Amino acid sequence: MKSSDLFDAMAKIDESITDASEQARAVPEAAGKRGIFGHTAGLAALAAGIVLVGLITAVVVNLLPGLVGGGVLSSVDKGRQSITDSYGGVPTSFSGIADDTEFGCPVFRSEAGDSYFDVNGDGVLDLLFSGPRAAVSAAYSVIGWVDGKTGEENLFEGLSGYGIRLGITFAEDDKDKTTPLLYDTTDAVIDATGAEFTINYKGDPAHVYYLPLGKLVIQGGEARIESYYAQGADEDAYIEFAGVKLWKPKFEGRCANAALASGGGILSAVVNLSVPSADDAIPNDTFFKVVESENALELLNALTSDEEVYYSSREVPSDAVFMAADFIYTVNTDEGDRYYFCGRYTLLKVGKMMMTTVCGTPYATPEWHEVSPAFFGKICNVFDIIFPGVQKWN
Amino acid sequence: MKTENGIKKLRLGAGMSQDELASRLFVSRTLVAKWEAGSRRPDRETLLRIAEIFGADATEIIDEPGDVMRELSACVPAGADISPDSLPALLDSFLLNLPERERNVFVRRYHFLESRSQIGTRYGLSEGNVGIILFRTRRRLKEYLKGVKA
Numbered sequence: 001m002k003s004s005d006l007f008d009a010m011a012k013i014d015e016s017i018t019d020a021s022e023q024a025r026a027v028p029e030a031a032g033k034r035g036i037f038g039h040t041a042g043l044a045a046l047a048a049g050i051v052l053v054g055l056i057t058a059v060v061v062n063l064l065p066g067l068v069g070g071g072v073l074s075s076v077d078k079g080r081q082s083i084t085d086s087y088g089g090v091p092t093s094f095s096g097i098a099d100d101t102e103f104g105c106p107v108f109r110s111e112a113g114d115s116y117f118d119v120n121g122d123g124v125l126d127l128l129f130s131g132p133r134a135a136v137s138a139a140y141s142v143i144g145w146v147d148g149k150t151g152e153e154n155l156f157e158g159l160s161g162y163g164i165r166l167g168i169t170f171a172e173d174d175k176d177k178t179t180p181l182l183y184d185t186t187d188a189v190i191d192a193t194g195a196e197f198t199i200n201y202k203g204d205p206a207h208v209y210y211l212p213l214g215k216l217v218i219q220g221g222e223a224r225i226e227s228y229y230a231q232g233a234d235e236d237a238y239i240e241f242a243g244v245k246l247w248k249p250k251f252e253g254r255c256a257n258a259a260l261a262s263g264g265g266i267l268s269a270v271v272n273l274s275v276p277s278a279d280d281a282i283p284n285d286t287f288f289k290v291v292e293s294e295n296a297l298e299l300l301n302a303l304t305s306d307e308e309v310y311y312s313s314r315e316v317p318s319d320a321v322f323m324a325a326d327f328i329y330t331v332n333t334d335e336g337d338r339y340y341f342c343g344r345y346t347l348l349k350v351g352k353m354m355m356t357t358v359c360g361t362p363y364a365t366p367e368w369h370e371v372s373p374a375f376f377g378k379i380c381n382v383f384d385i386i387f388p389g390v391q392k393w394n
Numbered sequence: 395m396k397t398e399n400g401i402k403k404l405r406l407g408a409g410m411s412q413d414e415l416a417s418r419l420f421v422s423r424t425l426v427a428k429w430e431a432g433s434r435r436p437d438r439e440t441l442l443r444i445a446e447i448f449g450a451d452a453t454e455i456i457d458e459p460g461d462v463m464r465e466l467s468a469c470v471p472a473g474a475d476i477s478p479d480s481l482p483a484l485l486d487s488f489l490l491n492l493p494e495r496e497r498n499v500f501v502r503r504y505h506f507l508e509s510r511s512q513i514g515t516r517y518g519l520s521e522g523n524v525g526i527i528l529f530r531t532r533r534r535l536k537e538y539l540k541g542v543k544a
Contacts, residue, residue: 001474001481001539003467008437009481010466010504015434017489021498022433024517148434 400455402447418447435505462507469532471540480490488538492531499527 405415414422414429419440428434436444441455476484489497495517502508502516503524510524519527 001470001471001476001478003463004438005476005481006469007463007476008439009478009485010501011435011437011440012482013489013501013505014482014486017486017497018433018501020494021501021506024494024498129481245398356411 397474401426401436401444404444404450404455405430408448415444415447419443456482462504465528465532466504469535469539473537474539474542476539477541484539484542488535492534496527496531499524500531503528 401415405412412423412426416426419426421440425434429436444457445451489500494501498517499513499519502513503510505542510528513524514520517524
């Protein structure tokens, strides 16, 4: 089958369908312009403020339970709602067993006990909780997009970022107990099939990349990723993980995709950070790495260097902490338009050292630049509280 | 889409009636009228034949076929072996199961070959939102076609 077959077939679809599309008209905007998340413009006006609080809360939500033995604070519960709002319905923290009321999105449960979430209500199942095992982890996808704003028409036609995070362990015998961020070494197979990282650069379908993940296996004290590959229209987009061959992406996307598992002597990190610029005068900052390291500093260096690096060794720092928080930043313009920007905050802490990165859409609007310094500052302040004395890279 | 105006313009320029054009293309006059009215569009082969009849370039009849074709290529699953004859019915089934907005946007783009801007204006959506809807629907179509047995 070829695309021309589809083209021709589209010319022959039922007339009732084409007629209906002709008769359909724009929805009146009297009640306020609705964003794609379904919030009204009035609510959206609060979003830019909420997102900052939400993101910080996301950090706290993700870190506190680990620090206080799995407890959940009431303020965290309150913050979770803000986070959910900020993400347009995407839950950012799973400190309990998910249900449809907690996260406010449809959930579908398979006979095998898996739970699938349609986090953004588009009918596509984005999130999988693999349930019946003794210990399982959660993966989630976050989507965001950007409207053309600064002359770059349809800068990102579609999804500007899908991310997957592997970072929370549920214990079957105690559903409310979570061990976020730091993996216990419990045998688990996390099926992340279908999770995608997608960039459609400048609306050009030739630059759509899919990075479907296969399985993250934590077994016998080791963590590994199986069937990790990327595919796209460009041959450069292919990578092979099992063959320990890495790929340096050519695309100029901007997003971060990160996953880490640790336990029993291995620290594995899959990090994709891409901070491009629409301005040719400003160099892009893009790197993609899959790292396994026996040495914390080596791993940090590998993650933060601009070189394409692959490490494979066998030791993990016992106190390794990693997190990646996605965010969507919302701006309301005076004209009543709404724009969404996505990004990811990442943190890697090993011993007394910590690496943080914020990746997002810095060039899309001037509003971002106004918010950005405060954004960074607040984040760092939060970490100062959580990790006093920890050295930071920014 | 400029198909309707393009065909009519070429036909009138050649002093040809709808009946004459229809007979040369082996289609009904009603269908030619629908093309010209913009409620239907010819398939690729017919477009080329129309262009040939009038000694014109296909781009005088249709906008950005290359863009549409490239976008549709994203819907073609690898190794799919689906008969072209069965595709219209499959598409009908797929489209009828889409939410109304997604269906209409998809039809405007890939049947009527309208630009994102035109679709956005028609349905009160931003171009970006139209792009998102198209992107997701193409992905759905690909999944749908992937599940179709040859």
